[in-house]
Structure formats: C-alpha cells, structure tokens
Amino acid sequence: MIFAKVIGTVVSSQKDPNLNGKKLLLCKEVDHEGKPLKSYHVAVDAVQAGEGNFVLLSYGSSARMTEETKNAPIDAVIIAIIDDVEVTHVLRGDGAAVQRGGAAARASRKS
Amino acid sequence: MIFAKVIGTVVSSQKDPNLNGKKLLLCKEVDHEGKPLKSYHVAVDAVQAGEGNFVLLSYGSSARMTEETKNAPIDAVIIAIIDDVEVTHVLRGDGAAVQRGGAAARASRKS
Amino acid sequence: MIFAKVIGTVVSSQKDPNLNGKKLLLCKEVDHEGKPLKSYHVAVDAVQAGEGNFVLLSYGSSARMTEETKNAPIDAVIIAIIDDVEVTHVLRGDGAAVQRGGAAARASRKS
Amino acid sequence: MIFAKVIGTVVSSQKDPNLNGKKLLLCKEVDHEGKPLKSYHVAVDAVQAGEGNFVLLSYGSSARMTEETKNAPIDAVIIAIIDDVEVTHVLRGDGAAVQRGGAAARASRKS
Amino acid sequence: MIFAKVIGTVVSSQKDPNLNGKKLLLCKEVDHEGKPLKSYHVAVDAVQAGEGNFVLLSYGSSARMTEETKNAPIDAVIIAIIDDVEVTHVLRGDGAAVQRGGAAARASRKS
Numbered sequence: 001m002i003f004a005k006v007i008g009t010v011v012s013s014q015k016d017p018n019l020n021g022k023k024l025l026l027c028k029e030v031d032h033e034g035k036p037l038k039s040y041h042v043a044v045d046a047v048q049a050g051e052g053n054f055v056l057l058s059y060g061s062s063a064r065m066t067e068e069t070k071n072a073p074i075d076a077v078i079i080a081i082i083d084d085v086e087v088t089h090v091l092r093g094d095g096a097a098v099q100r101g102g103a104a105a106r107a108s109r110k111s
Numbered sequence: 112m113i114f115a116k117v118i119g120t121v122v123s124s125q126k127d128p129n130l131n132g133k134k135l136l137l138c139k140e141v142d143h144e145g146k147p148l149k150s151y152h153v154a155v156d157a158v159q160a161g162e163g164n165f166v167l168l169s170y171g172s173s174a175r176m177t178e179e180t181k182n183a184p185i186d187a188v189i190i191a192i193i194d195d196v197e198v199t200h201v202l203r204g205d206g207a208a209v210q211r212g213g214a215a216a217r218a219s220r221k222s
Numbered sequence: 223m224i225f226a227k228v229i230g231t232v233v234s235s236q237k238d239p240n241l242n243g244k245k246l247l248l249c250k251e252v253d254h255e256g257k258p259l260k261s262y263h264v265a266v267d268a269v270q271a272g273e274g275n276f277v278l279l280s281y282g283s284s285a286r287m288t289e290e291t292k293n294a295p296i297d298a299v300i301i302a303i304i305d306d307v308e309v310t311h312v313l314r315g316d317g318a319a320v321q322r323g324g325a326a327a328r329a330s331r332k333s
Numbered sequence: 334m335i336f337a338k339v340i341g342t343v344v345s346s347q348k349d350p351n352l353n354g355k356k357l358l359l360c361k362e363v364d365h366e367g368k369p370l371k372s373y374h375v376a377v378d379a380v381q382a383g384e385g386n387f388v389l390l391s392y393g394s395s396a397r398m399t400e401e402t403k404n405a406p407i408d409a410v411i412i413a414i415i416d417d418v419e420v421t422h423v424l425r426g427d428g429a430a431v432q433r434g435g436a437a438a439r440a441s442r443k444s
Numbered sequence: 445m446i447f448a449k450v451i452g453t454v455v456s457s458q459k460d461p462n463l464n465g466k467k468l469l470l471c472k473e474v475d476h477e478g479k480p481l482k483s484y485h486v487a488v489d490a491v492q493a494g495e496g497n498f499v500l501l502s503y504g505s506s507a508r509m510t511e512e513t514k515n516a517p518i519d520a521v522i523i524a525i526i527d528d529v530e531v532t533h534v535l536r537g538d539g540a541a542v543q544r545g546g547a548a549a550r551a552s553r554k555s
Contacts, residue, residue, distance in 0.1 A: 001357075001374065001375040001376070001407060001408060001409055002373070002374065002375070003373070003375070005200070005202055005206075005208050006200070006208075007198055007199065007200040007201065007202065007208065008143070008196060008197050008198040008199045008200065009196075009197050009199070010167070010191075010193060010195075010196050010197075011193070011194045011195040011196070011197065012167065012191035012192060012193050012194055013192075013194055014158055014159070014191065014192040015158055015167075015190060015191035015192070016157055016158060016177050016190045016191065018176065018177070019190060019191060024112075024167075024191075026143055026196060026198065028202060030202070030206060031373055032341070032359055032373050033206055034202075034205075034206030034207070035202075035204070035205070035206040036202040036206065040113070040114070040142055040143050041112065041113065042112040042113070042114070042167055043112070046349055046406070047347055047348055047349060048347070051199045051200055051208075051210075052199075052200045052208040052210065053208075054208075056343070056345065056348075056357075056375055058406050058407055058408045059393075059408050060170075060171050060172070060173070060393050060394065060408055061171065061172045061173065061283070061393070061394045061505070062393070062394065062396065062397060062405075062406050062407055062408040063173065063406065063408075064173060064176070064406075065351065065397070065404060065405060065406035065407075066349050066351070066406045069406075071176060072173075072176060073157070073169050073173050073174065073175075073176035073177045073180075073188060073190050074112060074169055074173055074176075074190070075112060075169045075170050075171055075173040075174075076112055077406060079348060079349045079352060079406050079407070080343075080345035080347065080348035080349065080352060080357075081345060081346075081347040081348070082343060082344070082345050083344045083345055083346055084343075084344040085341060085342075085343050085344070085359060086341050086342050086343075086344065086359075087340055087341040087359065088340065088341045088342070088384045088385075089338070089339070089340040089341065089384055089385045090340065091338055091340065091361060091363070091367075091368075091369040093368070094367075094368070095338075095363060095364075095366055095367030095368040095369065096367070097338050097339075097340065097384075097385040097386075097387075099384075099385065116311070116313055116317075116319050117311070117319075118309055118310065118311040118312065118313065118319065119254070119307060119308050119309040119310045119311065120307075120308050120310070121278070121302075121304060121306075121307050121308075122304070122305045122306040122307070122308065123278065123302035123303060123304050123305055124303075124305055125269055125270070125302065125303040126269055126278075126301060126302035126303070127268055127269060127288050127301045127302065129287065129288070130301060130302060135223075135278075135302075137254055137307060137308075137309065139313060141313070141317060142317075144317055145313075145316075145317030145318070146313075146315070146316070146317040147313040147317065151224070151225070151253055151254050152223065152224065153223040153224070153225070153278055154223070162310045162311055162319075162321075163310075163311045163319040163321065164319075165319075171281075171282050171283070171284070172282065172283045172284065172394070172505070174284065175284060175287070182287060183284075183287060184268070184280050184284050184285065184286075184287035184288045184291075184299060184301050185223060185280055185284055185287075185301070186223060186280045186281050186282055186284040186285075187223055227533070227535055227539075227541050228533070228541075229531055229532065229533040229534065229535065229541065230476070230529060230530050230531040230532050230533065231529075231530050231532070232500070232524075232526060232528075232529050232530075233526070233527045233528040233529070233530065234500065234524035234525060234526050234527055235525075235527055236491055236492070236524065236525040237491055237500075237523060237524035237525070238490055238491060238510050238523045238524065240509065240510070241523060241524060246445075246500075246524075248476055248529060248530075248531065250535060252535070252539060253539075255539055256535075256538075256539030256540070257535075257537070257538070257539040258535040258539065262446070262447070262475055262476050263445065263446065264445040264446070264447070264500055265445070273532045273533055273541075273543075274532075274533045274541040274543065275541075276541075282503075282504050282505070282506070283394070283504065283505045283506065285506065286506060286509070293509060294506075294509060295490070295502050295506050295507065295508075295509035295510045295513075295521060295523050296445060296502055296506055296509075296523070297445060297502045297503050297504055297506040297507075298445055334468075334485065334486040334487070334518060334519060334520055335484070335485065335486070336484070336486070364484055365452070365470055365484050379460055379517070380458055380459055380460060381458070389454070389456065389459075389468075389486055391517050391518055391519045392504075392519050393504050393505065393519055394504070394505045395504070395505065395507065395508060395516075395517050395518055395519040396517065396519075397517075398462065398508070398515060398516060398517035398518075399460050399462070399517045402517075410517060412459060412460045412463060412517050412518070413454075413456035413458065413459035413460065413463060413468075414456060414457075414458040414459070415454060415455070415456050416455045416456055416457055417454075417455040418452060418453075418454050418455070418470060419452050419453050419454075419455065420451055420452040420470065421451065421452045421453070421495045421496075422449070422450070422451040422452065422495055422496045423451065424449055424451065424472060424474070424478075424479075424480040426479070427478075427479070428449075428474060428475075428477055428478030428479040428480065429478070430449050430450075430451065430495075430496040430497075430498075432495075432496065
C-alpha cells in the first residue's frame with residue numbers, strides 16, 4: 001500500500017452503474033512523512049475519509065475486497081486513515097538498519 | 112484510477128473474438144487538471160465516451176468488472192466521464208494539507 | 223493495453239508444460255505512431271500475429287482470458303493486430319482537447 | 334518479489350474491518366545487498382517480522398494468499414525474513430553471466 | 445513476460461508455510477540480448493533453472509499458475525529457460541519495422 005493525501009473530489013454523472021453512490025476522491029501520493037510525490041490517483045473511499053486526510057491506498061484486485069467496492073470496476077481504494085507513522089529505524093548508506101531514539105522516532109509524525 | 116483524455120480510435124480487424132463490437136479508444140494520460148502526461152493507453156469504452164472527453168481509466172482485473180468488458184482479455188476500461196475535479200486542499204512543502212478557498216477550489220476545473 | 227511491434231521470437235525447450243505449443247514473441251513497446259519506446263516484452267500470440275506486425279498487448283490476469291492462454295502462467299498476450307490508429311484530437315498545453323482535421327487525423331496512420 | 338527493510342509501523346484507528354489485528358509495517362525498498370532504493374511501501378506482516386528486518390515483499394493479488402491476509406483489501410505482504418542472499422554470478426557488460434568465487438559470493442551477504 | 449538472468453539464491457528460514465521447499469532465485473532483469481537492466485527480482489523457480497541461466501519471468505496472479513506455485517503468496521515465477529532470442533526485425537526511427545537478414549538475425553543470440 002502507499003500513502004496519499006486526499007485533496008479533492010471527482011464528479012461524474014455518466015459512469016459505470018457500479019460506481020453509483022461511491023465517493024471518488026482525488027489523492028496525491030505522498031511519502032511516509034506526508035511530503036508530496038508526483039502521482040495523482042483517484043480512489044474510492046471505504047473508510048469515510050475526508051478531504052485533507054492522510055490515508056492508505058490499496059491497488060489492483062485488492063481494491064475490490066471491501067464491502068464498499070466489491071464487484072466494482074475500480075483499481076484503487078482508501079482502506080485506512082493514518083493516525084501516526086512511527087519510524088523506528090534508519091538505513092545507513094551500506095544498508096544497515098539502525099534504531100532511532102524514541103524522540104527522533106516521532107519526529108516525522110503527522111497527525 | 113487515473114485521468115485520461117480520449118484522443119482517437121484504434122481499428123483492428125484481426126483480433127480476439129471477445130473484442131468484437133467493443134470500442135477501442137486511444138487515451139492520453141493527463142493530470143487532474145487535464146494537462147498531458149507521457150503515457151498512451153488503449154482502453155475499452157464502457158460509458159459511451161466520445162473523443163475529446165476527459166475520462167477515468169481503471170486497470171488490471173478491475174477492467175473486466177463492467178458489463179461491457181466481463182471475460183474480455185483487456186486490461187484498461189473507461190469507467191466514467193468526468194464533469195468536474197474539485198481541488199479542495201493543497202499540500203505545502205512540509206506535507207501539511209491546507210484548505211483552498213471556494214473560488215480557488217474551482218480554478219482547476221475542466222468541463 | 224499498450225502498442226508494440228513484433229520484432230522476433232523466443233525459443234525455449236525447458237519450460238512450463240502450459241507453454242507447450244504457444245508462440246512466444248519478442249515485442250518492442252511503441253507509441254501510437256509506432257515509434258519505439260524503451261521496453262521489451264515477451265508475449266504469447268493469440269491472433270496469429272506475424273513478425274513486423276503492429277499489435278495490441280494486454281497484461282496481467284487479463285492475459286489469461288483468451289482461448290489460447292487460459293490457465294497458462296503468462297502475463298502478456300497479443301490480442302489484436304492494429305490496422306489503423308486514428309488520432310482525432312490533440313491536447314494543447316493547457317489540457318484542452320482540440321479536434322484535428324480529417325487529413326491531419328490520418329497523418330499518424332501506420333498500416 | 335522485492336527486497337525491503339522494515340523501518341517502522343503505521344497506526345490507524347479508522348480502517349477497513351478486515352485490517353483489524355493486522356500489523357502494518359513501513360518498508361523501505363532495498364536492493365539485494367540491503368542498500369536503500371527510493372520507494373516506501375506499507376505491507377502487512379505474515380511472518381512475525383520485526384523492525385530492522387531484511388524481508389521479502391509480495392504484491393498484488395498474491396498478497397492475499399497467506400492465512401493472515403486472505404480476503405483483506407491489501408496489496409503487499411511480508412512473506413519471508415531473509416537470512417542470506419548468495420550472489421553466485423555477475424553479469425558482464427555484454428550480458429554474459431560469470432560465476433563468482435565462494436568468498437566473493439558471500440561478500441554482499443547481509444544477516 | 446520479461447527477461448532475466450539468475451545470479452544467486454535467497455535463503456530464508458522464517459517464511460510463509462507455502463514457500464516451504466520452493467527455490468527462491470535472485471534474478472537480474474536483462475534486455476533481449478541479455479544485457480543487464482536496473483531491476484532485481486526474487487522469483488520462484490518452476491523449471492529447474494540454474495544459476496547463470498537466461499530465463500523468462502512471469503508476474504502477478506499469473507505467477508501462481510504453475511504446479512509449483514499454485515496458492516503460494518508469490519508474484520514472480522521463472523516459466524522458461526531461454527535457448528535463443530531471434531530478432532527478425534529492427535525498428536527505424538519513424539517506427540517502420542524492417543526485416544533483418546538471416547545472419548544478422550542471429551547476432552544477438554545468447555545460448
């Protein structure tokens with residue numbers, strides 16, 4: 001799954017019947033700290049996510065595994081609103097994973 | 112799902128029987144404002160999309176979940192014609208999502 | 223689906239039994255005008271495509287939806303030989319889709 | 334499958350019911366020597382992986398093929414903790430695969 | 445499917461039970477001439493491939509369609525050892541596919 005922020009909504013009146021009543025949200029992909037990356041995705045909301053929320057997106061056939069999305073022709077769904085990303089390790093240049101201290105671990109937290 | 116604009120049609124006489132009668136549309140990937148990105152895709156039309164339309168594409172096994180495309184060997188389908196993309200938030204450099212005003216929110220709207 | 227040109231064949235004697243009798247073709251991804259892009263793909267042929275042909279490739283689980291490929295462990299199939307790609311619209315820098323004239327529309331046609 | 338290192342955890346209270354009780358781990362993609370690449374992924378843990386571990390990630394519908402993840406709307410799962418990657422061959426510029434000696438073969442090993 | 449060379453093995457003792465007894469091979473993606481590209485993949489071997497072999501990789505749900513891999517949470521499988529890639533056509537800058545002579549056609553062959 002990847003991180004995204006919900007930054008808007010997509011409105012369509014002429015669409016596949018399986019999309020009726022589903023909320024289509026405009027999502028900007030972000031990194032684990034919430035910083036914007038390049039991609040935009042449109043995802044169906046399965047968790048009552050609101051605009052501005054930091055969320056988790058799931059892709060492909062897995063996007064049809066929620067009650068909200070089963071049998072729909074959609075390939076992306078919001079499966080969680082993220083409360084916290086706790087980074088416990090950093091990778092050195094040689095690939096070793098080094099544990100971060102408790103305070104630093106919370107430095108990248110976005111509520 | 113991603114955004115695209117329909118810019119043409121693909122004609123084929125020698126094809127898999129499951130494609131008979133299906134409209135194959137040439138789609139240029141665009142961003143949420145309709146600005147062209149690099150990729151081209153060929154998608155089956157499931158919503159009577161016309162050339163020039165701003166549409167939503169779904170990929171992978173999900174592309175077979177419409178009446179038009181079930182059991183067909185296709186991996187991309189047009190599932191909606193987009194009326195409006197309303198951008199309600201912008202992301203600052205630090206990743207914070209800031210709400211846009213009502214007027215600004217409609218600045219990127221493409222009808 | 224994406225565009226490709228068939229530029230060769232792949233020969234293998236030691237392979238999964240489900241590949242027996244299937245033609246494995248070397249495909250170079252191209253754009254809608256037939257100009258070469260970077261990727262190479264190996265695809266199973268489901269439409270009697272020949273070397274040099276301009277074809278349509280389908281990926282993923284959809285690649286198993288032809289008579290030729292069902293239940294085979296393959297992720298790419300040629301589903302159509304392309305006769306013509308008719309480009310009817312061009313995208314301006316601001317994203318507007320502008321209709322092309324009849325003659326121009328056929329300028330990128332590759333037979 | 335690709336390599337990753339587990340560098341943190343993702344906390345969410347508002348999520349799809351199928352995610353209840355599942356551990357969501359923040360994974361940084363790495364190469365076969367454990368050196369960090371660009372992508373971040375969030376994956377469900379199916380093998381009691383701990384933070385700092387060098388692991389194997391599986392994607393797409395395959396991510397739902399573990400006891401831990403079946404029917405969940407997730408597209409990435411940790412399927413193994415890696416003890417050793419033994420590189421036995423190197424590729425020359427012309428593409429020939431040349432066997433490495435026993436000692437060199439273990440040079441890139443990360444425990 | 446894509447081309448790869450098998451350059452090593454991946455060892456794991458703590459893994460999903462469905463991986464027991466399966467050989468996990470380190471594969472470097474290569475082009476049709478066997479020249480190394482950037483990506484590394486870990487794939488399950490379904491054809492008794494050995495290290496140093498030039499092979500064909502299949503991805504996604506299709507990777508579960510071999511006897512060796514059915515129901516396993518894996519997204520990549522080696523489905524063939526390649527004997528020969530015969531390039532019969534080259535693409536000119538304008539996209540035309542031009543037939544190569546018999547001798548030249550075999551120039552890129554890798555056994």
